[in-house]
Amino acid sequence: MALMHLMATNPNRPVYLKLRDQIAAAIIDGVYPEGEMLPSVRALAAEHGANPLTVAKAYQQFQNDGLVEVQRGVGMYVVKGAAERLRAREREAFLRDEWPEIRARMARLGLDPADLAIFT
Amino acid sequence: MALMHLMATNPNRPVYLKLRDQIAAAIIDGVYPEGEMLPSVRALAAEHGANPLTVAKAYQQFQNDGLVEVQRGVGMYVVKGAAERLRAREREAFLRDEWPEIRARMARLGLDPADLAIFT
DNA sequence: ATGGCTGTATTATGGCACTGATGCACCTCA
């Protein structure tokens, strides 16, 4: 009832944000390997039934962060070390911004993270 | 980078949702005791510098869920057993909708809930 | 060189969520 309305799985969540989350996960997991080319905005748009501009908006922040490089007329490539940099950045942000709140919320609901760790 | 933009602490989060979270927590923690009257929409609005209608929207869902009863011209009261019902409902929703995603996200970031349980 | 692929800038539009101002119906209490 708190975060639920805005989780990554929430269909109401803006498309460009859902795409951004998915792309970040794919980079970290090596689905989009370093040095390799990312799917074109048009291809990814067609795959998701979205607008190419919406996909471009999802790609935008990765460029700003230097995790992805653009070769005009060719495509976008994953920078060397992008996966580890992205993972470190997300981990830091998670521990700083999200975890304390999740922890407090679970405490209020009478839940212990250590117990729930069993669920793989 | 995923949930961060939509956490309860995020200033971009809609006011009525932040209020709703806070009210739910207050009911569960007994800050608003069962049988007692809730702060009026105008009072709570003034306290938070928000619009009375925004507060009313935050109260809305609690009425729909039968956790709060309205006496027209008087005020809104917390129903008997509302705290426990609310806690049970939130816990179920958390485990079903939020925890799996959080768990997967932590796994991707190389984090173990059992280890982080130390942080109180 | 030409066709086909890249990303991107521009402009316009529709939809929707959020917030706000005003006024009304209702109740309680002096």
Next chain:
DNA sequence: TGAGGTGCATCAGTGCCATAATACAGCCAT
């Protein structure tokens, strides 16, 4: 009975999001 407190309905304004239709600039293989 009148004053002041409830919740709530109506209408309007604002901004973000997504889409669309073009058009342009660059690269590459044929």
